[in-house]
Amino acid sequence: DVKVTQSSRYLVKRTGEKVFLECVQDMDHENMFWYRQDPGLGLRLIYFSYDVKMKEKGDIPEGYSVSREKKERFSLILESASTNQTSMYLCASSLDPNYGYTFGSGTRLTVV
Amino acid sequence: GNSVTQMEGPVTLSEEAFLTINCTYTATGYPSLFWYVQYPGEGLQLLLKATKADDKGSNKGFEATYRKETTSFHLEKGSVQVSDSAVYFCALSPFTSAGNKLTFGGGTRVLVKP
Numbered sequence: 624d625v626k627v628t629q630s631s632r633y634l635v636k637r638t639g640e641k642v643f644l645e646c647v648q649d650m651d652h653e654n655m656f657w658y659r660q661d662p663g664l665g666l667r668l669i670y671f672s673y674d675v676k677m678k679e680k681g682d683i684p685e686g687y688s689v690s691r692e693k694k695e696r697f698s699l700i701l702e703s704a705s706t707n708q709t710s711m712y713l714c715a716s717s718l719d720p721n722y723g724y725t726f727g728s729g730t731r732l733t734v735v
Numbered sequence: 736g737n738s739v740t741q742m743e744g745p746v747t748l749s750e751e752a753f754l755t756i757n758c759t760y761t762a763t764g765y766p767s768l769f770w771y772v773q774y775p776g777e778g779l780q781l782l783l784k785a786t787k788a789d790d791k792g793s794n795k796g797f798e799a800t801y802r803k804e805t806t807s808f809h810l811e812k813g814s815v816q817v818s819d820s821a822v823y824f825c826a827l828s829p830f831t832s833a834g835n836k837l838t839f840g841g842g843t844r845v846l847v848k849p
Contacts (some may be wrong), residue, residue, distance in 0.1 A: 656836070666824070723767075723826075729777065
């Protein structure tokens with residue numbers, strides 16, 4: 624069964640920490656995405672990547688960066704975590720968007 | 736630009752009731768359309784999809800028909816169960832490969848009571 628795996632289900636970090644959220648897919652997909660999900664705001668795209676070492680800003684990239692050194696792995700980095708980055712983070716991948724995305728189970732991040 | 740509008744929830748139903756969640760879209764060309772479901776504490780799962788006008792997607796008793804004339808993709812289920820309690824997202828993918836991104840609606844929370 625194809626999978627997108629996010630390394631942590633729950634994380635608690637302190638304000639100012641550098642935080643890494645990891646996402647790995649085993650489907651050889653070229654496209655990978657990071658979203659955050661907040662009540663009343665739906666899904667908001669942070670960054671996405673079409674290929675290794677390629678990245679594009681989404682709708683809310685401020686305060687985040689990404690890394691894609693290998694095709695299967697797409698990391699989201701919070702350079703200096705803040706309380707307003709407390710959220711559910713969802714990773715997804717796709718071969719062709721006309722066939723939809725495969726999502727990971729999500730990481731619920733709390734910044735205190 | 737592309738956009739997806741779906742009815743706001745929460746939608747509260749009794750078991751075995753009929754469920755409809757409305758979804759309309761704005762897009763150029765001929766997008767593919769999707770419904771995703773998110774169970775509590777989980778990521779999104781693809782529920783069904785349709786890639787061209789008049790296509791009907793179906794899965795787990797849910798159905799949705801791609802209506803180009805009304806730019807709609809309403810989700811229906813004839814008899815819901817408590818286990819259908821979840822958040823449902825309508826989404827579209829533009830026909831062109833440029834951007835390669837899905838556009839999501841805001842989600843509709845459904846609560847089914849026994």
